[in-house]
Amino acid sequence: xxxxxxxxxxxxxxxxxxxxxxxxxxxxxxxxxxxxxxxxxxxxxxxxxxxxxxxxxxxxxxxxxxxxxxxxxxxxxxxxxxxxxxxxxxxxxxxxxxxxxxxxxxxxxxxxxxxxxxxxxxxxxxxxxxxxxxxxxxxxxxxxxxxxxxxxxxxxxxxxxxx
Amino acid sequence: xxxxxxxxxxxxxxxxxxxxxxxxxxxxxxxxxxxxxxxxxxxxxxxxxxxxxxxxxxxxxxxxxxxxxxxxxxxxxxxxxxxxxxxxxxxxxxxxxxxxxxxxxxxxxxxxxxxxxxxxxxxxxxxxxxxxxxxxxxxxxxxxxxxxxxxxxxxxxxxxxxx
Amino acid sequence: xxxxxxxxxxxxxxxxxxxxxxxxxxxxxxxxxxxxxxxxxxxxxxxxxxxxxxxxxxxxxxxxxxxxxxxxxxxxxxxxxxxxxxxxxxxxxxxxxxxxxxxxxxxxxxxxxxxxxxxxxxxxxxxxxxxxxxxxxxxxxxxxxxxxxxxxxxxxxxxxxxx
Numbered sequence: 001x002x003x004x005x006x007x008x009x010x011x012x013x014x015x016x017x018x019x020x021x022x023x024x025x026x027x028x029x030x031x032x033x034x035x036x037x038x039x040x041x042x043x044x045x046x047x048x049x050x051x052x053x054x055x056x057x058x059x060x061x062x063x064x065x066x067x068x069x070x071x072x073x074x075x076x077x078x079x080x081x082x083x084x085x086x087x088x089x090x091x092x093x094x095x096x097x098x099x100x101x102x103x104x105x106x107x108x109x110x111x112x113x114x115x116x117x118x119x120x121x122x123x124x125x126x127x128x129x130x131x132x133x134x135x136x137x138x139x140x141x142x143x144x145x146x147x148x149x150x151x152x153x154x155x156x157x158x159x160x161x162x163x
Numbered sequence: 164x165x166x167x168x169x170x171x172x173x174x175x176x177x178x179x180x181x182x183x184x185x186x187x188x189x190x191x192x193x194x195x196x197x198x199x200x201x202x203x204x205x206x207x208x209x210x211x212x213x214x215x216x217x218x219x220x221x222x223x224x225x226x227x228x229x230x231x232x233x234x235x236x237x238x239x240x241x242x243x244x245x246x247x248x249x250x251x252x253x254x255x256x257x258x259x260x261x262x263x264x265x266x267x268x269x270x271x272x273x274x275x276x277x278x279x280x281x282x283x284x285x286x287x288x289x290x291x292x293x294x295x296x297x298x299x300x301x302x303x304x305x306x307x308x309x310x311x312x313x314x315x316x317x318x319x320x321x322x323x324x325x326x
Numbered sequence: 327x328x329x330x331x332x333x334x335x336x337x338x339x340x341x342x343x344x345x346x347x348x349x350x351x352x353x354x355x356x357x358x359x360x361x362x363x364x365x366x367x368x369x370x371x372x373x374x375x376x377x378x379x380x381x382x383x384x385x386x387x388x389x390x391x392x393x394x395x396x397x398x399x400x401x402x403x404x405x406x407x408x409x410x411x412x413x414x415x416x417x418x419x420x421x422x423x424x425x426x427x428x429x430x431x432x433x434x435x436x437x438x439x440x441x442x443x444x445x446x447x448x449x450x451x452x453x454x455x456x457x458x459x460x461x462x463x464x465x466x467x468x469x470x471x472x473x474x475x476x477x478x479x480x481x482x483x484x485x486x487x488x489x
Contacts, residue, residue, distance in 0.1 A: 027190060027326055027353060029225040031294055062355040064392060064487060066227060066290055070301030072242045078450055079398045084430035085442055092443050096259065096422065104247035116248055117255050120285055122446055124241055127290065127392055127453065129485045131357055136483055138396030157299055159292045161227060161325070162487070163353055190353060190489060192388040194457055229390060229453055233464030235405045259422065267410035279411055280418050283448055287404055290453065320462055322455045324390060324488070 030058035030160040033070075038150030044086045045145045047076075047156070051128060052135060054158045061133045063162010068125035070157055073115035073149035075122035081142040093118045093148075115148035122146055130162055193221035193323040196233075201313030207249045208308045210319070214291060215298060217321045224296045226325010231288035233320055236278035236312035238285035244305040256281045256311075278311035285309055293325055356384035356486040359396075364476030370412045371471045373402075373482070377454060378461060380484045387459045389488010394451035396483055399441035399475035401448040407468040419444045419474075441474035448472055456488055 032054050103113030129136040195217050230239050266276030292299040358380050393402050429439030455462040
């Protein structure tokens with residue numbers, strides 16, 4: 001995206017300025033979308049490799065990456081990649097925000113009221129810091145997509161912003 | 164905010180540079196505050212139009228908008244604009260974080276301990292991605308202000324950061 | 327970090343441009359890490375002074391500061407600095423996400439399953455807006471580090487991004 005020239009680069013910024021659109025000089029934005037269609041109603045998917053891939057493509061050294069579910073019955077969190085823990089989280093969420101036939105939301109014909117509550121509980125997005133070209137994570141941090149109402153096409157946006 | 168001229172624009176950046184304050188060239192920041200005074204103790208308000216208005220004024224094409232409650236007894240979330248769901252969320256929050264006379268916080272004379280817990284549960288802020296000049300939302304995503312201790316003046320900050 | 331000169335500053339940006347690395351002109355990034363080793367298993371620490379210190383060092387006027395736990399058994403929240411409230415939050419978290427011997431995660435030999443759930447409940451990070459060189463907080467907002475599995479070394483990243 002960037003040229004390595006000397007004077008030609010200088011020309012480039014002057015040209016950009018005269019255009020009033022010198023954006024790519026200082027900041028980089030890079031956006032990708034993931035699409036999921038899970039086979040289970042509830043499913044938890046480690047998407048850290050996808051976030052790292054976005055970082056690689058963005059060529060960003062410093063900044064932040066937003067990972068945000070685009071649906072209101074899904075979540076995104078950062079936690080451990082340990083199967084027993086994931087199973088425990090699923091049980092716990094289903095206890096705090098259980099399926100109930102009588103949710104008012106179900107009068108619309110929907111049956112996924114619990115999925116909305118589970119999404120609120122874990123939140124639908126995280127910000128991942130980027131330092132020196134790496135996801136600046138602690139030793140066990142992994143990004144998960146949490147599907148609470150699956151078996152249909154759902155999307156996540158990954159947007160990198162930095163330089 | 165930006166002029167459309169050629170050489171005059173170039174002059175402008177050179178001047179900015181000599182000032183060491185060439186901020187508006189690359190990045191835009193735009194901040195607004197909303198003030199609420201609800202009639203109910205708990206109330207849920209769709210503020211997506213206000214977030215879109217901030218985006219419009221910022222003239223931002225790429226970036227992120229932070230929407231953050233400035234009080235510790237309120238929340239901000241992204242979910243569906245369906246009245247039955249909102250009523251269900253209210254009931255659910257009041258079950259998980261109910262009013263209790265005996266909260267230790269109430270020894271200070273306050274009576275809103277439950278409002279603090281509800282705020283922690285749903286979180287007090289969200290980041291909305293902006294792509295190609297639009298809020299980059301899925302089909303049903305709406306930004307809500309959640310008042311848990313109303314009938315007095317409360318504020319939300321909306322800060323756009325991008326270009 | 328910035329010089330106050332006129333033409334020498336202009337030279338600086340031109341040089342930067344020819345280098346294709348004019349980053350510090352428009353955007354500032356500043357990152358620090360806090361390390362905690364609590365004496366209690368669960369402990370809640372007001373880290374607002376540390377966040378303000380990072381802001382001061384960053385010399386940022388406009389932007390956002392990410393405060394994010396780097397461990398999966400800790401949280402970061404914004405709420406009131408009132409001891410009774412903190413004690414109430416601790417009791418409430420322990421009710422919604424209690425210690426249970428039988429968590430599946432414990433089959434790995436771990437005993438901190440509840441700490442993972444508490445972390446998910448309160449979230450592991452916040453974004454603090456910065457306006458006119460100040461943390462743009464309401465009257466009672468304070469940043470807390472919440473340790474749910476302490477007595478060992480844990481880290482928090484504070485990353486400022488703005489100008």
